[in-house]
Amino acid sequence: MMKLKIYRPVIACVVLVVLLQVVLSVTGAIYYMTQVTMAAYYALVVIGLCLLMGYAGQISLGHAGFFAIGGYTSGALTTCNLFAYRDTSLVSWFRSAGLVLEWQDIYGADIVSFSPWVALVVALILTGLIAFLIGLPVIRLKGQYLAMATLGFGLIIYRVVLGVHVFGQADGISNVPPFRLMGGLEVNGRPHFRVQNYYIAWAVVIVAMVLAINLVNSRVGRALRSIHQSEEAAHSLGINTYRYKLATFVLSALFAAVGGVLLTHYNGSIGPSEVTVIKSIRYVTIVAVGGMANLWGVLLMGIILNFLSLRGVFGTYDDAVFGAILIAMMLFAPDGLLRMPQLRMLSSIVSRRSHG
């Protein structure tokens, strides 16, 4: 019974997603779907960050870095041309194992590159490994030290991206091929694939949400919340706080990497602007507005704010708006918008839904 109640918002979410698609299609505003799809991929990053910040209570100012490791790895692997080496034993083995794709770019040149599936797996392994190695020492740090260390990590990734030739330096990587999932389904940004991609993105987001909800409502989730409230108390109860924090750090990095991989294939490109410190802070802002330990609130805010930003509503004040929101949240409503006294009514409706 308990289990079913947890999933009620999931069903509500699915209904809303379908409803939105129908409304957009009927009103002819179908082009909005592109930004909703992109916002959904960005939402993957904030869902992961919500687990880390809201539940485990650890800040990260480097999540754009993990997003980029995912996106850039996939972008680089699927665009590097192995055509010249196609007769070497290694590449022909790749070909017979089905690990590479043979296609032609818009100029008709033959390209042999790694299949997006291979790229996805490599990107996730790489991100997991880097997150683990970085997290190993860094997650021991508290508060501002952790903030500075993760900020530093983000800056290193930014420098690497700008300095390494394979990653296109200031230009980034373009002409990333679509990601063929199965049958006719593919992650592809062309208008023809708009509706299909809207659902692909939301399917991924909902799977991520179900994973996150299950995690939060499990023994692990309770352990994380106890760490958030008092690390010393949790430790004294026999919870291996370090391991839980590290695992959450790696998991949230993986969420960000999946978002990075899929958005790169959807956009067909990725650039250094995805790796800036501002991007990382933007994700933190969204988690703060969504209410820290409130997965649905964070998802909602992630979609709304990213959608508005992608539509260019904030104009040249884009980053300033996020900075201002961050300050305002921390000054007036550190527990999230829905926990403010003025909005308590709204909050009670939402919490009845999400906690049963």
Place this chain on the structure above:
Amino acid sequence: MNFPQIVQYCLSGITVGSIYAIVAVGFNIIYNTTGIINFAQGEFLIVGAMTAISLCRIVPLPVAIVLAVLVTTALGGLVEIVFIRRVSNASVLRLIVITIGISIIIREAMLHIWDEKVRSLPYFTGTAVSSVTVLGAYISPQVLWVLGVSSIIVTGLTLFFRFTLTGRAMRACADDRMAARLCGINDRWMVTLSFMLSAAIGALAGCVISPVTQTQYDMGAPLAIKGFTVAILGGLGNSMASVAAGLFLGLMEAFMMSQFEVAYKEAISIVILLLILMFRPSGIFTRREVSDLRTL
């Protein structure tokens, strides 16, 4: 590498190192009174330099610099009164997230006021090509200005904290805020003062390096992270050790630059930061047991 070359690298290392030290001292002043890291510290340098650059078209250079320092000092005080004071009993994490937000707002404001062009102040004495010869190495007279101003700032601060009533009151707040308040010290104003003080020295440092490194609206974050590295290296809150750590990092960077590509310059100091955070979070100059002692 011959002798003049080594001298050359040393001098350039000491120059940037002394700037990092000043940024670190700015971090320390605020850390000592509030226990938080002010992520907007790097922005104070850029605001100072930018204001001076704009003003020096109207007024003579020294006046422009003094005015720029005053403007930035006011900005520092304003930041504390408007944002930090409101939430004085909040958690450290909430406070630093606020300073992160402030740094973004200041940076975006600068982008809209001064656009994204790279600017610089004129050389204080001589021009970009004039140089002084020291032990066979050529250095710009501006480097001597940087070194001179940095040492004046550090000595001035030491004297201020040691011998003036206000300086002592600030140290008392750093040691024990409650006890300081019981002695009749207005601890709230001491916090405001610490923000003004670190904004002021930040602005001054920003002005002196502007001719050498030039100034752009988004240069605050890299400066802040290096200043933070230095502050951590020396042990947070310990300003004298920061100077040594700053020179150490500056020299490291200068000699590393002779070996690696310039593009990785920042990565080098961040790697040092991560290593220090991992192995010696209390700094290299302090023993672990005394890491909680904060001295100025």
